[in-house]
Amino acid sequence: MAIIRGCNLPEDLYYYPEKHIWLKALGGHLFRVGLTPVAAKLTGGKLTAVTVRAKNIGAEVQQGKSVATLESSKYVGPVPAPITGIVKRGNDKLTADPNLVVTDPYGEGWVVEIEATRWEEEKSLLLTGSEGLAEYEKKLEAAGISCS
Amino acid sequence: MADDKILIIMTSGPDTPRRCATPFFFATLATAMDYEVTMFFTIDGTLLLKKGLADTIFPKSGGKSVGEFLREALESGVKMTACTASLELHELKVEDLIPEAKPVGGATMWQMAEESKIVLTF
Numbered sequence A: 001m002a003i004i005r006g007c008n009l010p011e012d013l014y015y016y017p018e019k020h021i022w023l024k025a026l027g028g029h030l031f032r033v034g035l036t037p038v039a040a041k042l043t044g045g046k047l048t049a050v051t052v053r054a055k056n057i058g059a060e061v062q063q064g065k066s067v068a069t070l071e072s073s074k075y076v077g078p079v080p081a082p083i084t085g086i087v088k089r090g091n092d093k094l095t096a097d098p099n100l101v102v103t104d105p106y107g108e109g110w111v112v113e114i115e116a117t118r119w120e121e122e123k124s125l126l127l128t129g130s131e132g133l134a135e136y137e138k139k140l141e142a143a144g145i146s147c148s
Numbered sequence B: 001m002a003d004d005k006i007l008i009i010m011t012s013g014p015d016t017p018r019r020c021a022t023p024f025f026f027a028t029l030a031t032a033m034d035y036e037v038t039m040f041f042t043i044d045g046t047l048l049l050k051k052g053l054a055d056t057i058f059p060k061s062g063g064k065s066v067g068e069f070l071r072e073a074l075e076s077g078v079k080m081t082a083c084t085a086s087l088e089l090h091e092l093k094v095e096d097l098i099p100e101a102k103p104v105g106g107a108t109m110w111q112m113a114e115e116s117k118i119v120l121t122f
Helices: A037-042 A119-125 A129-143 B022-032 B043-049 B066-076 B084-089 B106-115
Strands: A014-016 A021-027 A030-035 A047-052 A066-072 A076-080 A085-090 A112-116 B005-010 B036-041 B079-083 B101-104 B118-121
Touching (some): A014 A129, A066 B022, B005 B022, B036 B043, B079 B084, B084 B101
Parallel strands (some): B005 B118
Antiparallel strands (some): A014 A021, A021 A030, A030 A112
8 A cells, every 4th residue: 555645556556647547457357447546636526427338338448448437516527448458347336426436446436347458568558566656656746646 | 430429509698598508518528438529509509609708607606607618628629610600690700709619601510410420409
């Protein structure tokens, strides 16, 4: 568990720093995907809706393309796929409580599970471990972002 | 494969302030879903593209101005077009509009509609 600029960012996860997305390896090429507290901060507070795109379930989505949308009173934006892969399922709990993404980002607030189809090619774009987090910290510093 | 297109035709304007923010909100949301979104402003909707005017309209007292919703839509990549006939309706010149608004004729609206997966009118 590492606290970087006031943001809780566990070392054993992968990160897609551009959009503050985390990935957790579940085994094989299956990954659980969610948003870090940085993303939660940037949305400006309480989320009113997190909608996983139903037509993507079972389909392959390219890295960077939207798998879900976030809505708060201050922000509307996409959750892009951090890796190319087949979207296996979305988190149904977000329908009733979208703010789980903010209140429990690494637990009940995950967004989708993706089975990576280009992992070997794309993993180098992700950050992980203490080195990866050091790089993420530099990016946050450059952008003037902190969670505190 | 190219992203699907959406066209939002906006006919509501300053006389009905509560109707003026949601279309921009839906447009922004659609770009977050990777749609390619164009808004076509006509009738009273064109007034919202007049420089400075959208900032004076509030769907909810004390809330965000329509101008803020408009700028969020532009930042997310929504394209904005203005019906040239409606410029005449309101005695507006192209120079009176925000620079991001592209003036187009009515036939262009039909062309955009033909090319769009979904067309919404507000």
